[in-house]
Amino acid sequence: MRRPSTTARGAPAPKNQDRDKQGKRRSTINDVARLAGVSKKTVSRVINQSPFVKEETRQRIHELMQELAYEPDPQARGLAFRRSFLIGLIYDNPNAQFVVNAQQGVLDGVRGSGFEVVVHPCNRNSKTFLADVSAFVQRQKLFGVVILPPVSEDNKLTALLEERGCRYVRIASAPVDAPPHLVMSNDRDACAEAAAHLAKLGHKRIACIAGPPGFRSRKERREGFIEGLRAHGLDLPAGLIVDGAYTYESGMEAAKVLLSRTPRPTAIFASNDEMAAGVYRVAQDMGLEIPNDLSVVGFDDMPVSSRLQPPLTTVHWPLEDMGRAAAAKLVRSLGEARAEDGVSRVPSSLVVRSSTAPPR
Amino acid sequence: MRRPSTTARGAPAPKNQDRDKQGKRRSTINDVARLAGVSKKTVSRVINQSPFVKEETRQRIHELMQELAYEPDPQARGLAFRRSFLIGLIYDNPNAQFVVNAQQGVLDGVRGSGFEVVVHPCNRNSKTFLADVSAFVQRQKLFGVVILPPVSEDNKLTALLEERGCRYVRIASAPVDAPPHLVMSNDRDACAEAAAHLAKLGHKRIACIAGPPGFRSRKERREGFIEGLRAHGLDLPAGLIVDGAYTYESGMEAAKVLLSRTPRPTAIFASNDEMAAGVYRVAQDMGLEIPNDLSVVGFDDMPVSSRLQPPLTTVHWPLEDMGRAAAAKLVRSLGEARAEDGVSRVPSSLVVRSSTAPPR
DNA sequence: GATGCCGCAGACAACGGTGTCAACGGCAGG
DNA sequence: CCTGCCGTTGACACCGTTGTCTGCGGCATC
Numbered sequence A, B: 001m002r003r004p005s006t007t008a009r010g011a012p013a014p015k016n017q018d019r020d021k022q023g024k025r026r027s028t029i030n031d032v033a034r035l036a037g038v039s040k041k042t043v044s045r046v047i048n049q050s051p052f053v054k055e056e057t058r059q060r061i062h063e064l065m066q067e068l069a070y071e072p073d074p075q076a077r078g079l080a081f082r083r084s085f086l087i088g089l090i091y092d093n094p095n096a097q098f099v100v101n102a103q104q105g106v107l108d109g110v111r112g113s114g115f116e117v118v119v120h121p122c123n124r125n126s127k128t129f130l131a132d133v134s135a136f137v138q139r140q141k142l143f144g145v146v147i148l149p150p151v152s153e154d155n156k157l158t159a160l161l162e163e164r165g166c167r168y169v170r171i172a173s174a175p176v177d178a179p180p181h182l183v184m185s186n187d188r189d190a191c192a193e194a195a196a197h198l199a200k201l202g203h204k205r206i207a208c209i210a211g212p213p214g215f216r217s218r219k220e221r222r223e224g225f226i227e228g229l230r231a232h233g234l235d236l237p238a239g240l241i242v243d244g245a246y247t248y249e250s251g252m253e254a255a256k257v258l259l260s261r262t263p264r265p266t267a268i269f270a271s272n273d274e275m276a277a278g279v280y281r282v283a284q285d286m287g288l289e290i291p292n293d294l295s296v297v298g299f300d301d302m303p304v305s306s307r308l309q310p311p312l313t314t315v316h317w318p319l320e321d322m323g324r325a326a327a328a329k330l331v332r333s334l335g336e337a338r339a340e341d342g343v344s345r346v347p348s349s350l351v352v353r354s355s356t357a358p359p360r
Numbered sequence C: 001g002a003t004g005c006c007g008c009a010g011a012c013a014a015c016g017g018t019g020t021c022a023a024c025g026g027c028a029g030g
Numbered sequence D: 001c002c003t004g005c006c007g008t009t010g011a012c013a014c015c016g017t018t019g020t021c022t023g024c025g026g027c028a029t030c
Helices: A029-036 A040-047 A055-068 A074-081 A096-110 A129-139 A155-164 A187-201 A216-231 A248-259 A273-285 A303-307 A319-332 B029-036 B040-047 B055-068 B074-081 B096-110 B129-139 B155-164 B187-200 B216-231 B248-259 B273-285 B303-307 B319-332
Strands: A086-091 A116-121 A144-147 A167-172 A181-185 A206-210 A241-243 A267-270 A295-300 A313-316 A342-346 A349-351 B086-091 B116-121 B144-147 B167-172 B181-185 B206-210 B241-243 B267-270 B295-300 B313-316 B342-346 B349-351
Touching (some): A040 A055, A074 B074, A096 A116, A096 B096, A116 B096, A144 A319, A155 A167, A167 A319, A181 A319, A187 A206, A187 A216, A187 A295, A187 A313, A187 A349, A206 A216, A206 A248, A248 A267, A248 A273, A267 A273, A273 A295, A319 A342, B029 B040, B029 B055, B086 B096, B086 B129, B096 B116, B129 B155, B144 B319, B155 B167, B167 B319, B181 B319, B187 B206, B187 B267, B206 B216, B206 B248, B241 B248, B248 B273, B319 B342
Parallel strands (some): A086 A116, A144 A167, A167 A181, A181 A342, A267 A295, A295 A313, B086 B116, B144 B167, B167 B181, B206 B267, B295 B313
């Protein structure tokens, strides 16, 4: 790998930039110490909230830091701490809304904590995947990482992080194996709720488009949905469940298959909104009216779902909240060597809009 | 602002993490120097591609670095350089696809360069906007930033960055005032092309939904479109141009206004795809068939455009390419104190799909 | 043969913080 | 009055790299 080099081609290094155009210099711990008449170690203690500083001294230094607009240099702190104050966001998912929602949550969760977020998309099918993430984590001495699904389901990755001493929190759709630094939604229950909603409307022939193998959410959503049906005395015949790939196109293909069954199902549950949008498209092409000829339920509650016509009944997947919770877990683990233990649950729930109605 | 503190509540700091679970230690420049029988300064010279190292020595050290899998510590380098190897991505745009496209491009552009990307959304209408970005840049001693529109149009911000000695590259829809660290598409020409396309199909009454004030792209796209019409002997009467807000809903409202004019326009150019989607919705509600009753052209070429039914004719806006180009500009400016001067142009072009046809 | 210059390499002090450990003043206990 | 301890503080080395300046051998020059 190439590496930044300031002296390539013998060019002179740029002049020091610790003064800006007004000649103001960023103040350092030494300035604070000198003006406060204490050693820099004492200032360091104040910065790190050490309890071994007299209250009066602490006050004085605090005020001085305020006055000088002093901010400790994260690089220098990191060097001494043997760790950076960066949090990595690791993802492998092409869906833009998905990434941005989670990212926004993570950014929110670190706000005001002094950490920054470094984004790192990756390809979990690549041969160099583990080496790549490992290099990233190690080079930057990351404080911790938040891992989005489906990468978060890779136990080899978490084992590697464990070994490297890098804190991590996974975002997932369901409980995963130990160790549990986890933020999860409960897709299973939410999907059962979706099934119940359709059952209560009186639907009997209900179809399902499952997610792709390789995603934990596939299992959760599918099984949750089936359980929900069963709880209402319904079952899901083999002919009424097909796999999708969480894409619009795969949703269309699945819908074509399902809507050609006889008798035709009166409702379709798609495991995400993208696929639900594909169902809309096929239904419209076939002249079916939603919700009267066909009820549709999605999953995710992304912006597209409220724009579909009619607006889509879907499960709200609290990605942003999960991101926030994951980041908060990391931030709280400052004094510890590992991320905060335990599973945080963020509830999902059904949002009923206009794509569901009793069957005709 | 709170600050990370390892000793809060008197908790002991975690043990050093420079060894992983196998006891392997990350090697340092000292290790390389010792094993190579040279001083660490010489190794540093090799890392920084200084020309003052004998080829033979350079070779030997290079091999050794490879063998030890040595990677210089960016924090320590940064400390000595008085600068980090982080590139900030500053944005203020709620559209997920927009952010992710640009972000992906930037990540692509820094790949293999040793830089990392730190994301920083902001709100340019907030009172603390400038102070916020300034603090971010200064605290992290950012190597440089890439600024997405519309924040990139804020000259106060770039002036501030200039003053802070922070490199920056703006991504924009058109040339901006000096200094020109700029990557631009040429929205104006592309919109003229869109107008020409409609004119050539034989449309005479063509309407336009402009972007919102406060966006440079509003002006470019609108004027480009008007120029394109004029070049074909057409004009844009005041009644056939309305403002939108780059949102789906605003597209709907604009379409309602425009489609109630008599005689009805036979084509609508929407300044982005979101608004074009709003036009589709309204047209469908009114029983108008696209493209036979109404031709629609959008701008952006985001995934939604190829899913609309019929697929939308739109201008491809090369956000990802622009992000890549911007990042590359920064990376290339390593030896310099400022980002590479000059304007990089990334062409946009019309993608003709099925939403345009001759008027009935 | 002394001198100067060139090409290369090393010693040493930064950079801006933290870890370690010793030292200080004051007060209670012997 | 000495001792020991506690609550605070500081001196100094260290984190892993680069900037500066000096040193040194060899070759060309005078």
